[in-house]
Amino acid sequence: MAMKIAKRRAMENIILASIILLAIMVLIGSQAVAQTEKVPRGGTLKMIHTEPIHLNSALGGGGSVVIPACQIFAGLLQFDVNYRPRPYLAKKWSISPDGRTYTFQLEKEATFHDGKPITSADVAFSLELVKKNHPMGELTFGAVEKVETPDPYTAIFKLRHPSPACFAAIHPYFLPILPKHIYSEGEIRKHPANIKPIGSGPFKFVEWKKGQYIILDRYENFFRQGRPYLDRIIIEFVPDAASRIIALETGATHLIPPGSIPPADIHRLEKMPHLALTKKGYEAVGIRGIVQINNRKTPLDNVKVRKAIAHSIDKNFFIESFFGLAKPATGPLRYTNPFHNPNLPQYEYNLNKANQLLDESGLKKGADGIRFNLSLSCYPGGQSGSEFLRAQLRKVGIQLTLRPPPDYATWVGRISNWDYEIDWAPVGDLMEPVLAIDLLFTSKHIKKIPWTNTMGYSNPKVDRLCAEARVELNFEKRKKLYHRVQEILMDELPVIWLIDIEIPTLYNKDFDGVPMDVWGVLNPLDTVYWRKGKVGQ
Amino acid sequence: MILDSLAWYILRRILQAVPVIIGIVILIFTLLHLAPGDPAIVYIGEAGGASEETLQEIRKEFGLDKSLSEQLFIYGKKLLTGDFGFSYFQGKPVLELILEKIWATALLVLTAMCLAVIIGVFTGVMVAQRPASSASAFITVFSLLGFAMPSFWLGIMLILAFSLYLPLFPGYGMITAGYGANFWQILKDILHHLVLPASTLGIILIGPYSRLIRASMLEVIGSDYIRTARAKGIPERKVIFKHALRNAILPILTMAGMQLGRLLAGAVLVETVFSWPGMGRLMFDGILRRDYPLIMGVMFFSSVVVIVVNLITDVLYGVLDPRIRRR
Numbered sequence: 017m018a019m020k021i022a023k024r025r026a027m028e029n030i031i032l033a034s035i036i037l038l039a040i041m042v043l044i045g046s047q048a049v050a051q052t053e054k055v056p057r058g059g060t061l062k063m064i065h066t067e068p069i070h071l072n073s074a075l076g077g078g079g080s081v082v083i084p085a086c087q088i089f090a091g092l093l094q095f096d097v098n099y100r101p102r103p104y105l106a107k108k109w110s111i112s113p114d115g116r117t118y119t120f121q122l123e124k125e126a127t128f129h130d131g132k133p134i135t136s137a138d139v140a141f142s143l144e145l146v147k148k149n150h151p152m153g154e155l156t157f158g159a160v161e162k163v164e165t166p167d168p169y170t171a172i173f174k175l176r177h178p179s180p181a182c183f184a185a186i187h188p189y190f191l192p193i194l195p196k197h198i199y200s201e202g203e204i205r206k207h208p209a210n211i212k213p214i215g216s217g218p219f220k221f222v223e224w225k226k227g228q229y230i231i232l233d234r235y236e237n238f239f240r241q242g243r244p245y246l247d248r249i250i251i252e253f254v255p256d257a258a259s260r261i262i263a264l265e266t267g268a269t270h271l272i273p274p275g276s277i278p279p280a281d282i283h284r285l286e287k288m289p290h291l292a293l294t295k296k297g298y299e300a301v302g303i304r305g306i307v308q309i310n311n312r313k314t315p316l317d318n319v320k321v322r323k324a325i326a327h328s329i330d331k332n333f334f335i336e337s338f339f340g341l342a343k344p345a346t347g348p349l350r351y352t353n354p355f356h357n358p359n360l361p362q363y364e365y366n367l368n369k370a371n372q373l374l375d376e377s378g379l380k381k382g383a384d385g386i387r388f389n390l391s392l393s394c395y396p397g398g399q400s401g402s403e404f405l406r407a408q409l410r411k412v413g414i415q416l417t418l419r420p421p422p423d424y425a426t427w428v429g430r431i432s433n434w435d436y437e438i439d440w441a442p443v444g445d446l447m448e449p450v451l452a453i454d455l456l457f458t459s460k461h462i463k464k465i466p467w468t469n470t471m472g473y474s475n476p477k478v479d480r481l482c483a484e485a486r487v488e489l490n491f492e493k494r495k496k497l498y499h500r501v502q503e504i505l506m507d508e509l510p511v512i513w514l515i516d517i518e519i520p521t522l523y524n525k526d527f528d529g530v531p532m533d534v535w536g537v538l539n540p541l542d543t544v545y546w547r548k549g550k551v552g553q
Numbered sequence: 554m555i556l557d558s559l560a561w562y563i564l565r566r567i568l569q570a571v572p573v574i575i576g577i578v579i580l581i582f583t584l585l586h587l588a589p590g591d592p593a594i595v596y597i598g599e600a601g602g603a604s605e606e607t608l609q610e611i612r613k614e615f616g617l618d619k620s621l622s623e624q625l626f627i628y629g630k631k632l633l634t635g636d637f638g639f640s641y642f643q644g645k646p647v648l649e650l651i652l653e654k655i656w657a658t659a660l661l662v663l664t665a666m667c668l669a670v671i672i673g674v675f676t677g678v679m680v681a682q683r684p685a686s687s688a689s690a691f692i693t694v695f696s697l698l699g700f701a702m703p704s705f706w707l708g709i710m711l712i713l714a715f716s717l718y719l720p721l722f723p724g725y726g727m728i729t730a731g732y733g734a735n736f737w738q739i740l741k742d743i744l745h746h747l748v749l750p751a752s753t754l755g756i757i758l759i760g761p762y763s764r765l766i767r768a769s770m771l772e773v774i775g776s777d778y779i780r781t782a783r784a785k786g787i788p789e790r791k792v793i794f795k796h797a798l799r800n801a802i803l804p805i806l807t808m809a810g811m812q813l814g815r816l817l818a819g820a821v822l823v824e825t826v827f828s829w830p831g832m833g834r835l836m837f838d839g840i841l842r843r844d845y846p847l848i849m850g851v852m853f854f855s856s857v858v859v860i861v862v863n864l865i866t867d868v869l870y871g872v873l874d875p876r877i878r879r880r
Contacts, residue, residue: 069642076600151602227830229730250730254828258709259725425590425843428598467602
């Protein structure tokens with residue numbers, strides 16, 4: 017009898033606990049729905065940007081491709097303001113202790129825009145595509161030997177060796193998830209779906225009028241409940257900077273991604289009551305202004321000459337030409353990069369020191385005050401920076417002849433063919449030191465290809481340290497290795513790091529929820545909403 | 554018999570055009586390849602880099618692994634079959650791109666030219682009738698100012714005035730994205746977008762027409778037959794517009810023909826300022842990227858257009874002036 021009573025009581029407790037648990041779950045669920053329901057839905061966000069060459073970010077393509085592509089294609093993960101991963105298509109993930117296995121559990125409700133489910137086979141296919149075709153595919157995912165797919169919602173990356181860069185690249189920027197059933201047939205570079213994609217992201221492709229605009233509509237069956245909030249995104253192509261600015265002022269456009277507005281106009285536009293400016297975000301993009309030095313050319317092969325040039329440049333004055341939208345660079349990585357070494361020796365503006373180094377190098381001033389001549393090339397639009405550098409270096413007897421390129425094609429051709437002496441240009445950290453340092457400063461990347469080690473810098477110690485850091489799992493140890501690399505680079509100065517450029521986003525205050533994490537607008541815009549939309553729709 | 558001689562005239566002009574076009578194709582091809590810049594490098598530069606293998610694959614895909622003479626021969630052969638090649642960067646056949654854009658440029662240019670010719674002729678005739686008046690001085694100054702202004706500056710000023718301060722017209726684009734389902738709504742939207750770019754181009758063109766018709770009218774007004782017409786008591790309006798203008802308009806036709814041909818190749822600056830998706834922008838983007846098939850295709854197409862327009866101008870001369878027909 018006592019046993020029976022005890023059993024009954026146990027059953028009652030179990031039932032009660034289950035009811036309480038259920039109630040808690042309903043409460044949490046309804047809170048989530050209530051949160052979503054509080055955000056207004058509807059509206060069209062208009063953006064202005066450069067026209068892309070295609071819409072398949074698995075092939076690379078820079079911001080012009082990635083901004084629309086990140087709306088069309090989802091990725092496995094996103095990253096927050098502290099570079100921590102957050103769920104996206106992968107609702108859960110784990111990394112094995114040896115760092116050679118990543119296991120991702122996919123959202124089961126996720127579908128492509130044609131209604132077909134997103135499965136681990138699509139993840140495996142997308143990774144192989146990126147590895148083979150993306151400009152950074154080999155550097156980011158080269159360590160992945162295979163992707164196992166034990167079931168449709170589990171993808172297991174098997175790596176040959178640990179590769180922190182691989183995990184950091186699991187973002188739609190580097191690894192968009194493409195539908196295998198669409199892209200597996202035909203030649204990928206000429207695939208018609210590159211122009212009319214079927215994607216996995218919050219917005220589906222509607223129309224691309226060449227030379228005019230791209231229209232993306234809300235994907236109603238997006239797996240993130242209640243999102244996206246916007247009905248539509250329109251990306252318009254306006255090549256003229258003045259026209260872009262006027263469009264923002266009149267309200268004809270609502271958001272201009274960074275890099276599209278001249279710094280001279282940013283502060284004026286910021287004061288307009290209907291516009292908001294944020295400098296947050298894009299830490300992962302990490303744009304810097306550098307002076308690339310062709311280390312093969314005399315006398316630039318002499319480290320004292322390179323250091324003298326560094327001492328001749330007043331960075332603070334240079335920043336004024338950016339209207340304060342920059343900070344002095346302090347090393348090979350941007351100050352926001354988690355691997356940045358804050359303790360590097362700096363080359364302060366000191367003309368006496370510069371002159372001394374040049375004298376020590378045997379490069380005396382002639383009767384005209386000139387020690388030697390150099391040519392200075394620059395990225396298109398960098399003419400004012402070039403003029404500044406010319407004036408600065410003249411003070412220490414270095415005569416610069418400016419070679420401003422008439423267009424991007426000329427500039428990129430020169431750099432790729434090593435046809436320059438010094439060149440003023442922007443580069444990006446792209447979050448991972450493998451991309452910021454290995455690609456630009458290791459010997460195996462000395463190539464006649466843009467955005468590689470066109471400077472011809474080679475140091476076996478740097479090569480060795482980078483190779484070690486590439487496979488080091490422990491963050492602190494990895495950081496130490498890259499700190500050492502940065503010390504060597506700062507000592508040998510194959511490049512002069514001038515400024516870390518701030519990248520503000522200007523947007524209309526009628527909109528909110530603009531992503532401000534480390535990838536900024538290079539993220540899905542499923543959090544963006546129009547304040548005048550309908551709540552509870 | 555007149556039709557026969559006209560047909561022969563047209564045929565002769567077409568045959569004369571063939572070596573001209575061949576020469577243009579060879580010249581453009583040579584100049585393109587002499588200019589610095591490599592489309593394969595530009596392509597991978599825009600993509601953010603690539604491996605050496607990918608670079609070689611792209612070169613092969615673009616046909617750049619062949620010798621220049623081979624490339625020219627292949628291009629010429631394709632051109633004879635109407636194949637203008639495949640744009641490296643736009644991912645579409647060049648002819649398809651041209652046909653998409655030409656009508657946008659034609660709309661802009663024809664509207665601007667109509668505006669310019671009508672206003673230019675009207676003001677030129679006014680000035681010719683009363684050369685010493687203050688209205689005449691004003692018109693002369695205004696038309697010269699319009700001609701002297703850089704088109705991109707004028708475009709920006711009009712955008713500021715009529716898009717920002719007086720928001721009457723859109724400042725860029727040809728059509729509101731996603732606007733309008735039916736033909737009339739779309740047409741209305743396009744015309745709304747057309748006002749500012751057509752006005753910009755038109756204002757610049759008014760000056761030359763006005764000055765030309767003024768000079769031509771002054772010469773014609775002094776002729777004996779005009780004096781006779783006035784002596785016969787014909788109303789002055791009829792003297793000017795029926796007798797004098799008809800003879801004075803021929804130089805306008807020449808100028809319009811030459812300008813139309815040139816502008817149909819693309820009013821680049823106006824199209825860029827207003828983001829008007831015409832041939833000018835297409836060509837400009839192609840040049841910046843060294844999109845060889847696109848540049849060659851647009852140049853070839855433009856050459857044909859210029860030749861055809863000049864031919865039509867010459868034929869129209871004969872229609873307007875019977876004396877030329879008799880010759």
